[in-house]
Amino acid sequence: MKFIHAADLHLDSPFLGLRQLPNALWQTLYDAPFTALRRLVDDAIATQVDFVLFSGDIYDRKERSIAAQAFFLEQMQRLQAAAIPVYLSYGNHDYTTGSSDNLQLPANVHIFGNDVETFKLTTTDHLHVQLTGFSYANRAVTEDMAVAYPEKMAGADVAIGLLHGAVAGVSTEHATYAPFTVAELQLKQYDYWALGHIHARQVLHEAHPWIIYPGNLQGRHVKETGAKGYYLVTRAASGELIPEFKAVAPVVWENNVVDAQQITSSEDLLAAIKTALPALPESAEKVTLTLIAVTLKHATTLPETVQDRLQNGSLLAILQRQLPAQQMVVRIDETADDKTTTALTDLDQAYWQAATKQVFTTDNLTRTAGQLLAEPLFQAALANPQTLNNLQQGAESLLKSAGKGDEA
Ligand SMILES: [Mn+2]
Known part of the structure; x- marks a missing residue:
C-alpha cells in the first residue's frame, strides 16, 4: 500500500507583494502552486498510489476562483481515470461556510464534512483503511477537534487522521487553530497523522504514529524557504509505514x-x-526558478557610497544582470542591531499615533462608507463610540501581521 499526503496547496495565491517582479517571473511564480499539484498527480499515477490525502487549504481564499477550481477538478479527474481515490478536508483558508456555486468534484473525491467524519476504504491488496478528518466551517476553529476523532477501530489495518491545525500553546506565525497535543494524538492509536496548516515541513512524531506536516506544496514567500513538496508513504511488508519526502x-x-x-x-x-x-x-x-532574499549583517559598517547604492537599488540591479536566469535576488535587507530596532520602534509608534489621529475620524469613516450608510448595520456601527477604536486596532494588527509575513 502507498499513499500521498499533501497540504496547503493554496491554489490561486495572488502573490500581491511580488508585483515588482518582471512579468515573466511573476507568471512563473503564479503558476508554481498549480505546477506543483500537476506534478503530484503525475507521480500519483506513475507510482499507482492507493489514495491521495489533502489536509486543508487547497485554495488560497474562501472565494475559490473558477480558474483554480477548474484546474483542481481537472487534476482530480486524472486521478479518477487512474482509479485513485482522494480524501480531502478544507482548512482555514478555504473554509466551507459561504462557499457556494462550486464546481462538482468527481466521485473519487471524498470531502470531510464540518463535523469529524470517518471514511473507510479497502485497498487493492485488501487492507482496511480508516480515514478521519473534518473541514473548517469558518476561518477560526479554535476548539480542540482531535477530541472527537474516534480511536483506531477493530478490523482497521491502517488508521489515518487528517488534521489541519497547530500544536496547542506553541506560538508560530500561523494562527493556532484546531489546537492539539502530540500526546492526545498518540492516544488514538493511529498509524499516521496527516497534518496541515503549518507551512514548514515537520515530523512531530516518528512512527507509531507518524505525525507529519508535509509543509506547503509550493513556497509562497521568502519565509517559506527550501524544497517543497509532499510525502509518499509506503507500507512495508512488515506493516511499518515509511514516509518519504518528494520535492515538486x-x-x-x-x-x-x-x-x-x-x-x-x-x-x-x-x-x-x-x-x-x-x-x-x-x-x-x-x-x-530560485528566488533569493539577501540579509546583510553589519550593513552600517559599509562605506557611505556602498550604502547609497544599496538604498537606491542600483547594486541590486547590477547583481541581477550578473546572475543566471534561473536565479533572482528579490531584495537585499539590512539587519538592524538592537539599538536601531528600539529607536525605529519608538519612531514607528510616534508616526502611528499621529497617523491614526488623522485617519480614523468620523468624517473619514462617513466619506468611506458612502452609500453603505443607508444600511442599518453601518448606522449602528457609526453610532457606537467604540467603532473607531476597533477599526484602528484591527488595522494595527493587520499591519503587524503583514510586516511579519504572516499568511493572513
Ligand atoms: Mn495554509
Missing part, C-alpha cells in the same frame, strides 16, 4: 545571510553576495 515545487525560496563587516567596496559586496548564493539546482527542469 518549481520555484524555491532561499534566504542568504552575508556579513558586510570586512567589506569596503561595491565590487567586494557583490562578490560576497554571489559567493553566498545557493548552488544552481542540478535538475534544472524540476526547479525552474
Whole structure:
C-alpha cells in the first residue's frame, strides 16, 4: 500500500507583494502552486498510489476562483481515470461556510464534512483503511477537534487522521487553530497523522504514529524557504509505514545571510553576495526558478557610497544582470542591531499615533462608507463610540501581521 499526503496547496495565491517582479517571473511564480499539484498527480499515477490525502487549504481564499477550481477538478479527474481515490478536508483558508456555486468534484473525491467524519476504504491488496478528518466551517476553529476523532477501530489495518491545525500553546506565525497535543494524538492509536496548516515541513512524531506536516506544496514567500513538496508513504511488508519526502515545487525560496563587516567596496559586496548564493539546482527542469532574499549583517559598517547604492537599488540591479536566469535576488535587507530596532520602534509608534489621529475620524469613516450608510448595520456601527477604536486596532494588527509575513 502507498499513499500521498499533501497540504496547503493554496491554489490561486495572488502573490500581491511580488508585483515588482518582471512579468515573466511573476507568471512563473503564479503558476508554481498549480505546477506543483500537476506534478503530484503525475507521480500519483506513475507510482499507482492507493489514495491521495489533502489536509486543508487547497485554495488560497474562501472565494475559490473558477480558474483554480477548474484546474483542481481537472487534476482530480486524472486521478479518477487512474482509479485513485482522494480524501480531502478544507482548512482555514478555504473554509466551507459561504462557499457556494462550486464546481462538482468527481466521485473519487471524498470531502470531510464540518463535523469529524470517518471514511473507510479497502485497498487493492485488501487492507482496511480508516480515514478521519473534518473541514473548517469558518476561518477560526479554535476548539480542540482531535477530541472527537474516534480511536483506531477493530478490523482497521491502517488508521489515518487528517488534521489541519497547530500544536496547542506553541506560538508560530500561523494562527493556532484546531489546537492539539502530540500526546492526545498518540492516544488514538493511529498509524499516521496527516497534518496541515503549518507551512514548514515537520515530523512531530516518528512512527507509531507518524505525525507529519508535509509543509506547503509550493513556497509562497521568502519565509517559506527550501524544497517543497509532499510525502509518499509506503507500507512495508512488515506493516511499518515509511514516509518519504518528494520535492515538486518549481520555484524555491532561499534566504542568504552575508556579513558586510570586512567589506569596503561595491565590487567586494557583490562578490560576497554571489559567493553566498545557493548552488544552481542540478535538475534544472524540476526547479525552474530560485528566488533569493539577501540579509546583510553589519550593513552600517559599509562605506557611505556602498550604502547609497544599496538604498537606491542600483547594486541590486547590477547583481541581477550578473546572475543566471534561473536565479533572482528579490531584495537585499539590512539587519538592524538592537539599538536601531528600539529607536525605529519608538519612531514607528510616534508616526502611528499621529497617523491614526488623522485617519480614523468620523468624517473619514462617513466619506468611506458612502452609500453603505443607508444600511442599518453601518448606522449602528457609526453610532457606537467604540467603532473607531476597533477599526484602528484591527488595522494595527493587520499591519503587524503583514510586516511579519504572516499568511493572513
Ligand atoms: Mn495554509
